[in-house]
Amino acid sequence: MKLPDTIAMLRTLVAEPSTSSVSTSHDQSNLAVINHLANWLQGLKFVVDVLPISGKVGKANLIATLGAGEGGLVLSGHTDTVPCDEEYWGTDPYTLTEIGSVVHGLGTCDMKGFFPIALEAASLFHSQKLKKPLTILATSDEESSMAGARQLLRDGRPKADAAIIGEPTGLQPIIAHKGVLALSITVEGAGGHASNPKLGSNALDAMHAVIEDLLVYRRELAESHTNSNFEIEIPTLNLGCLHAGDSPNRICEKAELQIDLRLLPGMENKALVDTIQHRLIKTMATHGTRLSINQINDVPAYQTSGDGELARTLGTLSRRTLGTVAFGTEAPFLQSLGMETVIFGPGSIDQAHQPNEYLDLNELPLARETLEKVIRQYCC
Numbered sequence: 362m363k364l365p366d367t368i369a370m371l372r373t374l375v376a377e378p379s380t381s382s383v384s385t386s387h388d389q390s391n392l393a394v395i396n397h398l399a400n401w402l403q404g405l406k407f408v409v410d411v412l413p414i415s416g417k418v419g420k421a422n423l424i425a426t427l428g429a430g431e432g433g434l435v436l437s438g439h440t441d442t443v444p445c446d447e448e449y450w451g452t453d454p455y456t457l458t459e460i461g462s463v464v465h466g467l468g469t470c471d472m473k474g475f476f477p478i479a480l481e482a483a484s485l486f487h488s489q490k491l492k493k494p495l496t497i498l499a500t501s502d503e504e505s506s507m508a509g510a511r512q513l514l515r516d517g518r519p520k521a522d523a524a525i526i527g528e529p530t531g532l533q534p535i536i537a538h539k540g541v542l543a544l545s546i547t548v549e550g551a552g553g554h555a556s557n558p559k560l561g562s563n564a565l566d567a568m569h570a571v572i573e574d575l576l577v578y579r580r581e582l583a584e585s586h587t588n589s590n591f592e593i594e595i596p597t598l599n600l601g602c603l604h605a606g607d608s609p610n611r612i613c614e615k616a617e618l619q620i621d622l623r624l625l626p627g628m629e630n631k632a633l634v635d636t637i638q639h640r641l642i643k644t645m646a647t648h649g650t651r652l653s654i655n656q657i658n659d660v661p662a663y664q665t666s667g668d669g670e671l672a673r674t675l676g677t678l679s680r681r682t683l684g685t686v687a688f689g690t691e692a693p694f695l696q697s698l699g700m701e702t703v704i705f706g707p708g709s710i711d712q713a714h715q716p717n718e719y720l721d722l723n724e725l726p727l728a729r730e731t732l733e734k735v736i737r738q739y740c741c
C-alpha cells in the first residue's frame with residue numbers, strides 16, 4: 362500500500378476527535394486515530410500491536426516495529442488533543458484548513474502533525490533490512506492523566522537505544538523540563554453557630570495557617586533550588602483555587618485548596634508531597650481539624666545529558682542549541698524504560714492548546730530529513 366501524502370494523512374487524523382480529559386464529559390476514545398496509524402504502518406510492513414490501557418475503555422497505545430533485535434530507535438507521539446472551544450475558532454477544528462503556508466486544525470501542532478512526518482521518514486526504509494529495529498509509538502491520554510505512558514511502564518515496552526518525542530519544539534532539541542505536581546489539600550473541621558467559636562472547629566482558620574506555611578515553604582524551595590537552564594530558574598508553587606464554607610453565620614466545616622508545583626530536575630515529586638504533608642499536619646495540630654492531600658496530576662521532571670548520542674546528533678542536524686521547555690511530556694516515562702530520550706518536533710507550543718492551532722508547513726521538510734538521518738544512524 363502506498364502511503365497517502367503528508368496533508369492527506371494529517372487531514373484524516375485531525376478529522377477524528379480524540380480529546381482526552383480528566384472530566385468524563387470531555388473524554389473521548391483515541392481508537393480511530395490508532396486504527397488509521399495501524400493501517401498505514403501495516404502497509405509499510407511494520408508489525409503492529411494495539412495495546413489497551415487497563416481500566417480505560419476505548420483507549421489504547423500503538424507500538425509498531427520494523428525490523429527485529431535489540432536497540433534501535435523509537436519515534437513517539439501522543440494521539441490525544443486537549444478539548445477545544447469551537448466557537449472561538451475561525452475554521453472548523455476538525456477540518457484541516459490550509460491558509461498560506463500554515464494548516465489549521467485541532468492537534469495539528471500538538472501533535473498529530475508529527476505522525477505523517479515520522480511515517481514518511483519511516484517509509485523510506487520499509488524495503489530495507491534494518492540492523493536494529495525502528496519503532497513508531499503512539500500513546501493515549503498524554504494531555505490528561507498520562508495513562509498511556511504509565512501503561513508503557515507496566516508493559517515494559519518499547520525498549521530501544523533512543524527515543525524522539527515529536528512534541529512541538531520548533532525543531533529545537535529539548536533535553537529537560539520541570540516536573541508537574543497538582544495537589545488538592547482538604548481541611549475538614551466541624552460546623553456550628555458563628556456566634557460561638559467553641560461550637561465547632563473552623564476549616565478556614567486552619568486553611569489560613571496552611572496557606573501561610575505553604576508560602577514559607579515556597580520561599581524555602583526557591584532559596585534552596587535553582588537551575589539557570591530554565592527561564593523560571595526556581596521551583597514554583599501556585600495557589601490555584603480555594604473553595605470553602607457556605608454561609609457567613611456558620612463555622613466553616615470544609616475547605617479545599619488546589620495548588621500547582623513545578624519542580625526542577627533532581628527533585629522528586631513523592632518526596633515533596635511527603636514533606637508538604639508532614640509540615641501541614643504539624644501546622645494544623647492546634648486547630649482540631651483533619652487534613653488530607655490528593656494528587657491530581659503527577660508528571661516527573663525530566664533531564665537527559667547534552668552529551669548523549671541522540672542529543673548531540675539532533676543538535677548537529679538541527680544546528681540549534683539544546684534547550685529546556687516549561688511544559689511536561691512523556692519523556693520521563695520513556696527514559697525510565699531505558700532509552701535516551703530527546704524532545705524534538707515541528708510546530709510551536711505557542712499555538713498549542715488554543716483556538717486556531719496551526720502548523721507551519723515550512724518546518725516539515727527539515728523535520729522529515731532530520732528523522733530520516735537519525736533513523737539511518739540508529740537502525741541501518
Ligand SMILES: [Zn+2]
Nearest residue numbers: 439471472528
Ligand atoms: Zn503534546
